Amino acid sequence: MNVLSLFNAMPGAVAQGLIWGIMAIGVYITYKVLDVADLSVDGTMCTGGAVCIVMLSNGHSMWLSLLVATIAGMIAGLVTGIFHTAMGIPAILSGILTQLGLYSINLKIMGKANIPINNQKYNLMVSLLNVRDVPFYKNTILIVALCMVILIACLYWFFGTELGCSLRATGCNENMSRAQGINTDLNKVLGLMLSNAIVAFSSALLAQYQGFADINMGRGAIVIGLAAVIIGGVVFSKIFHNFALKLLSVGIGAVIYYVVLQIVIWLGFDTDLLKLLSALVVAIFLSLPYLKKRYFTKASNVAAKGGK
């Protein structure tokens, strides 16, 4: 048990956490802003990486590959949105259907179950190799952190626009939104597209980081995303009130998740139990507000009902 090795492992854990943090910000948009639990991200978390690696392998530029990967995610979100709004399928089921469909699509995109990207052959934007012993401007942590900051800035701006405000209103109160002339169906579709685009972007980074895209890489992504949203919320809710800071707390939530995971692995914990552990952590944090209300509040008045 060498503490130094744990210390040395931190850059990798932070880098991976930041990449998942971007993904978690995508989840935040559906789960917190739009008030929809979108399970399609389990599929999108592979689609982005698959598209990016296939395009890079075919000699396309990094930026084009990232762009197309992001658009692919957007289309996945569009499909979930159409299932949900135009076809009236409940949101959870719509996401599951998209996720299931994406499994086949991801296989077709990659042509097989697993495709590698050789970090010796391609100039990758991020890589597990570039978390230590590289000039700082090539450092994956810095690059991903920068991506996240830019993303947060863009989202902060967007949710302050007329359209962004109407999106937030849709998630907050659909009746009121329609009464104020907001096309709630359209907004839900837009929100799902935006969210899945971000997830696919994160997936493209993750595939480069780990050096391959794999058909199973998105499995359980929604739980990691939710864990990050919840951990970030619990840790920072008292000090971060601004929307941009809330997004940042989600990103940091994912970093905490991966730091903890790294420690667990360092401790030699039975890794078979990791998924169970993740599920339990999320379940506990998800139920906290409810339990608090149920067992620690004396009387509930009607007016308090509105605040979610």
Place this chain on the structure above:
Amino acid sequence: MLVIKNIYKTFNVGTINEKTALEDVSLTLEDGDFVTVIGGNGAGKSTLLNAIAGTWLVDSGSIAIDGIDVTKTPEFKRAKYLGRVFQDPMLGTAANMQIDENLALAARRGKFRGLRSGISQAERNFYKEHLKTLDLGLEDRLSSKVGLLSGGQRQALTLLMASLEKPKLLLLDEHTAALDPKTAAKILAKTDEIVEKDHLTTLMITHNMKDAIHHGNRLIMMDGGHIILDIKGEEKKKLTVEDLLAKFAIASGGELDNDRMILSK
């Protein structure tokens, strides 16, 4: 301003819960009419308002607002003609958003929402002035979350939002029912003031017969999905609660059952 012709609405068709909520209802409102609507539970009052607002589409008949046929227009598109305040104070505002943001949402009703800023400083000042007229101290709490406001404050805010962009028709669905009597009176006075000032055509549902008599220039009573009474002009001005009860007995062919009506005098 509003022309409703022979509308029908039945819920849960083909199930044991099938219920005809509106049956051959026709109603015409002149520009500037302030109509109060009374009737017992299940009489079809809220259903009528929802039919106008487009919460769902009617089974048959037609609805036109200011000469525009909106029978098949979805709710969010109709919203540009309508200002609405709901019975539940939670329904009319976005609790997780700030007071000024809620007003800005209302100010953009019926307009294209693009990537321009969702709210400007000039708007904030404008809202501040408007909020002052409510006399609730909200003008100093522009950036507070609406979820922190009391029911009365939220209804006042919703009323302001409904009238910020002058609607062709103001729909008030028992908007004081969930408030304590004092706050309710205040909100009603405010309602009169806004309707008066902007000369708004208004439909107001109420449980309170006195309110129905003392406000507006026309009164309709509903029962079993029909409009059974329509009192306007001089007759409405002289109307008393006793008159109303007597008229109800004649119109419905039965004694007014206060338990069923749950009306307060």
Place this chain on the structure above:
Amino acid sequence: MKKKLAVLLAAVMCLSLAACGGSGKAEGNKVYNVGICQLVEHVALDAATKGFEDALKEKLGDNVKFDEQNAQGDSATAATIVNQFVAANTDLILANATAPLQAAAAGTTTIPVLGTSITDYASALDIDNWNGTTGRNISGTSDLAPLKDQAAMLNELFPDSVNVGVLYCSAEANSQYQADVIKAELEALGKTVTFFTFVDTNDVQTVCQNAADNSDVIYVPTDNAVASNTAIIDGVCRPAGVPVIAGEEGICTGCGVATLSISYYDLGYTTGLMAYEVLVNGADVSTMEVKYAPNVTKEYNKEICEALNITVPADYKAIGE
């Protein structure tokens, strides 16, 4: 309290950035630290890990320490585990299966990496012009079944067969490659080859039924999804009277009539010997050729052969005898 936590967290992040520079070199200790990253718990992979450890223990006794980690099928966890090994500056990494190998390739260019249970290094590592070595810090053993010999075996047992169905899971990293190779080999022997693929185990029965209806013989490659569904395949193929030739022993035990089998334990053991060369004798990983299974045995499944009235030549060994 929360604020303190936030500050602490920020400190961790800063420190971790600072740690990027440091590389804590372990002193020339006699004890070798070997990190083992296995993709998932699985009979074959477990055997390979065991063989690897046994070989190194025989050679080094107590002078080797293993850090055995399992990614439980999650490829992203493989990256986390590799990160841990690289951070601990282990002397060697054993990557057991494709995803760990790829994560290790992405994670280090200096620590020697040996793979095992990997079918095709060129396609797993995106290497053009494959010449037997990777040319970088990676080598290992391949579990590539002797496909040409398996094709010959199929023809030997069923010379009159025309239509051969190849049944596999298209969501498995290695199966596609095997399917392509066996197809070419079988076509060279004059067979008509059709692929029958499923993407997850829920579809096995339907796809298998289709394969049985349209084939004289079915070939299944070394495929994890098939390996865990042999009972279903047997339940479909035996009543249909369609024999199955399997890519490895485990699958053959469940649903095949015969196989040319390799031993994953031997494969792991061979990898362990390679590790010894690297650790103790300073062999250069980048020039070590990828090795293949040392022994191949012709085996048959007595029960199924009897049920289908198939008699195998004398040089076949019954599984489990």
